[in-house]
Amino acid sequence: MARMLMKGNYAAVYGAAMAGCTAYYGYPITPASEVAESAAALFPKLGRTFVQAESEVAAINMVYGSAGSGQRVMTGSSGPGISLKMEGISYCAGAALPCVIVDIMRGGPGLGNIGPEQSDYNQVVKGGGHGNYRNIVLAPNSCQEMCDYTMLAFELADKYRTPVFVLTDGVIGQMMESVTIPEPVKELPDKSDYAVFGTPLNKNLVNSIYIDHDDLEEWNMVLHRKYQVIKEKEVMYEEYMMDDAEIVLVGYGSVSRVLRTVVDDARAKGIKMGLFRPITLFPFPANEIEAFPERGIKHVLTVELSTGQLVDDVNLALAGVIKSDLYFRLGGNVPSADEISDKISELYGEEK
Amino acid sequence: MKKTMLRKPKGFVDVYVHKAGAEKDRTHYCPGCGHGILHKLIAEAMEDLDIVDDTILISPVGCSVFAYYYFDTGNFQAAHGRAPAVATATSRANPNKVVISYQGDGDLAAIGGNNIVQAANRGENIVVFFVNNAIYGMTGGQMAPTTLEGQVTTTTPYGRNVDTDGYPMRMCEVISQLTAPTYVERVSLHDAPHIRKTRAAVRKALQNAKERKGFQFVEVLSTCPSGWKMDPVKSMEWVKEKMLPLYPLGVYRDKGDEARVITRPVPVMDPAEVWKKLGISAEADVDFPRGDVADEYKKMSIRVAGFGGQGIMVTGQALASVALEYGYNVSWLPSYGPEMRGGTANCSVNIQDGTIGAAEAVKPTMLLAMNRPSLEKFEKTIVPGGTLIYNSTLIDIEPVRKDIKIFPVPITGIADDKLGNIRVQSLVNIGAYAAITGMFKVEDVVKLLPKLFKGKKQSIIDLNAKAVKAGFDYVKENF
Amino acid sequence: MTDAKYPRSEVNLDKCKGCGLCIAACPKKVLVFSPKLNSKGYHYAEYVGSGCVGCGNCFYNCPEPDAITVYLRNYDPEKEV
The missing domain is CATH 3.40.50.970 (Thiamin diphosphate (ThDP)-binding fold, Pyr/PP domains)
Structure with a gap:
């Protein structure tokens, strides 16, 4: 049977295996270690490569080598480890190499703690390392989506030759849900135009150095145009009870699940509330949020496990046309539905 | 073959096409490098x-x-x-x-x-x-x-x-x-x-x-x-x-x-072979037929809490695993925070049709309290009309709520005295849950035990089968 | 034998960077700095025209891939492709 009860961390690796990922390079870190552990369990069964690297930096540079060799490749980590990986992610972006990085966010800054936070938003969604680049960022909110979006991440990575993040937090990573394993991909894309194989007919070069200023500018423009195409074509989001909503909650990942409960509770009381959940954080569904005022939406409340990282993008899209508020919890604390409902009453109560 | 001349070796490209600038016929290195x-x-x-x-x-x-x-x-x-x-x-x-x-x-x-x-x-x-x-x-x-x-x-x-x-x-x-x-x-x-x-x-x-x-x-x-x-x-x-x-x-x-010759395995990429190697069957999932479940138990948000070692996490995972086989959407979430290390443990399980929202059972429809601190901590969170199952072997106080249904079950006692193994408490819990909610049939749970205890000895599986039955029977006989 | 056509060292004067390593390595001292400069402004090395024994030192000491070619004793232009 393809249906199994499994943790989000495991589901991501099943998704990778089904996507034809042939190599996993990782380093242990709570709460993402189970991603590496499940790869260590599954990949050898499939004759695929699992290496526990000596460091996060080594792991992402192995990803660079594997991606440059034409493989579908993955790594996973959490906040402090993602910070370290930024070197290699920038190189992958600069060399236009596809790869998938799973980030199971934890509390920061510094060592922080191992509770769920969403405080990697800025470093992941805005690029993170040096240079002008963006990562495609998918934000699953269930174990099934951990599997499905990891699989999708490989497709997008190859389509655009770019690093793709699967960004979620310790709640989704460590919870178990029913996951239906998708069928494995039948065919993998041909990468002989850029990947290095070491054959007589293939003398490709994987590289991010352009010593001439004009050459580097031109290459940056190629990347820049790519990101514009991604913005046009790959936006994903989910709307719940939005048709007549006057109050809209915005959140992603585990928070969006709590917000769904908040909306259900509000609707039971006759309050016109809806949920807008960005699934891609880059590209961000800015056009859809920009259209909120036209849809009769009066209030927008962003809820996140960070001190206002997501809300910056929401506000950029809203451009001050309607009031936007922020509610957040930190340090591993996840707000309860009641806590958010109380905040909504406090903010918008008299206008309801 | 003996060389007749020493000239630019063929390991070099003829023209250094990747080299920036006009001089593509000589290296960038300094003289004498x-x-x-x-x-x-x-x-x-x-x-x-x-x-x-x-x-x-x-x-x-x-x-x-x-x-x-x-x-x-x-x-x-x-x-x-x-x-x-x-x-x-x-x-x-x-x-x-x-x-x-x-x-x-x-x-x-x-x-x-x-x-x-x-x-x-x-x-x-x-x-x-x-x-x-x-x-x-x-x-x-x-x-x-x-x-x-x-x-x-x-x-x-x-x-x-x-x-x-x-x-x-x-x-x-x-x-x-x-x-x-x-x-x-x-x-x-x-x-x-x-x-x-x-x-x-x-x-x-x-x-x-x-x-x-x-x-x-x-x-x-x-x-x-x-x-x-x-x-x-x-x-x-x-x-x-x-x-x-x-x-x-x-x-x-x-x-x-x-020196050893290094060989590496060839990746398995054939879709059918991939599923086979991972033990995934291509056959469709068949749900167990559901029994009569009272309306109040059709959308469950359960908190399972107790000491570490009481099988708290296993109980939660077993609830979710069995419910999954009846075609419900399920979620299981372990507790975070200091209590993870401090000797008490809890997890949240949701069982329902339709999309599950918040995974943590902040306001559970059911509390399964395995020790006194858990009862004291979580009893007040149960929704009005909800259900409390508590481990009457170890909990020596009376619940205070009057607006909920209460089932004192000597879970530890059943496992320890009746079955002789304290480690089967989890499946006693499942039996009690099945009897109260009508959601699971004992024979279905027993059928799933080999999967739940994959790799365990048959004697362990048999003992857990007895535990399910014992939990079920206790509730049926006493309430 | 030293005035035979082969062995012979040949310096590609435009690619020579004038480092002098070949001159220092030549056991027969038959390579010298040219008094002339090449297009890059180096006093390039040049073969004095006779005395090469085909040891290959100049070739292997030269850091530039094709600044020096050594035609060995058994070199036969008729047989080269």
Whole structure:
């Protein structure tokens, strides 16, 4: 049977295996270690490569080598480890190499703690390392989506030759849900135009150095145009009870699940509330949020496990046309539905 | 075949097309640079061993950052110090190819110090050519890990002071401490006879690589006339006089015929085979037929709480696993926070049709309290009209709520006294849950036990089957 | 024998960077700095025209891939492709 009860961390690796990922390079870190552990369990069964690297930096540079060799490749980590990986992610972006990085966010800054936070938003969604680049960022909110979006991440990575993040937090990573394993991909894309194989007919070069200023500018423009195409074509989001909503909650990942409960509770009381959940954080569904005022939406409340990282993008899209508020919890604390409902009453109560 | 001429080897490309600027027929190296000499030896060996078309070269950061301009191989350019990591993955992806990690001393021994040691320790099937010229060339002559004591560089303007800068690092000695490397040798480019010895070492390393004999490490003492501010001929003398005493030449490791041939598995990619290997059946999932479940138990949000070791997590996972087989959507979430370590544990389980929102059972429809602190902590969170099951063996207080249904069940007692094994409490819980909610049938749960306890002995499975029945019967007989 | 056509060392004067390593390595001292400069402004090395024994030192000491070609004793232009 393809249906199994499994943790989000495991589901991501099943998704990778089904996507034809042939190599996993990782380093242990709570709460993402189970991603590496499940790869260590599954990949050898499939004759695929699992290496526990000596460091996060080594792991992402192995990803660079594997991606440059034409493989579908993955790594996973959490906040402090993602910070370290930024070197290699920038190189992958600069060399236009596809790869998938799973980030199971934890509390920061510094060592922080191992509770769920969403405080990697800025470093992941805005690029993170040096240079002008963006990562495609998918934000699953269930174990099934951990599997499905990891699989999708490989497709997008190859389509655009770019690093793709699967960004979620310790709640989704460590919870178990029913996951239906998708069928494995039948065919993998041909990468002989850029990947290095070491054959007589293939003398490709994987590289991010352009010593001439004009050459580097031109290459940056190629990347820049790519990101514009991604913005046009790959936006994903989910709307719940939005048709007549006057109050809209915005959140992603585990928070969006709590917000769904908040909306259900509000609707039971006759309050016109809806949920807008960005699934891609880059590209961000800015056009859809920009259209909120036209849809009769009066209030927008962003809820996140960070001190206002997501809300910056929401506000950029809203451009001050309607009031936007922020509610957040930190340090591993996840707000309860009641806590958010109380905040909504406090903010918008008299206008309801 | 005996050579009739010595000319630009075929390991080099004809025209350096990747090279920036107009001069695509000569290298970017300074006059007298040792890199050029080593490049030529490598290119010649690749031609003579007929591996040019089977080689992938990793260029580092340093003066040889542009090594890829010249070699007619597959080429990578890597981040500073990371060439061994890139080479690791490249070699794993292309197990039958010769993979060369070409590195300078700052790259290999400083910023990439861990990367080289770990790649060596894994015995990666790669060749490392390590150019030791005791200085950072590309960035303009700063101190390297291999810079000599007293040597003046731009960052040791008063000479390298070992009390503040440490001692020159001897990498062959470091690498040869490890078990995995096959071949480790230090050679030098300081005169014609030593260049011949270097030539032999390069050929040996590449021949070994062609035979997939693991990790090859050749350290090459080299010159940096520009960085040393010395003319090329004097630089050669400086290597001889200053470097040789500190960096003894010779073979540090040679496993010879003892060297293992490295083989890697072939990835399974066929879709049907992938599922088979992972034990995933292509047959459709068939749900157990559901029994009569009262409306109040159709959307469950359950908190299971107790001491660590009482099977709290297993109870939660078993609830979710069994409900899944009836076609419900389920979620299981372990507790976070200090109580995880402090001896108490709890988890949240949701069972319902339709999309599950918040995963944590903040306001549970059911609390399964296995000890007194859990009852005290969570009783107040149960929704009005909800259900409390508590472990009456260990909990010696009465619940205070009057607006909920309460089932005191001696869970620990049933497991310990009746079944003789305290570890089967989890399945006693499942039995009690089945009896109260009507959601599970005992025989269905029993059918699932081999899956739930995969790899466990039959006696354990049988005992847990008894536990389910005992929990079920207790509730049916007492309430 | 030293005035035979082969062995012979040939310096590609435009590619020579004038480092002098070949001159220092030549056991027969038959390579010298040219008094002339090449297009890059180096006093390039040149073969004096006789005396080469085909040892190859100049070739292997030269850091530039094709600044020096050595035609060995058994070189026969008729047989080269």
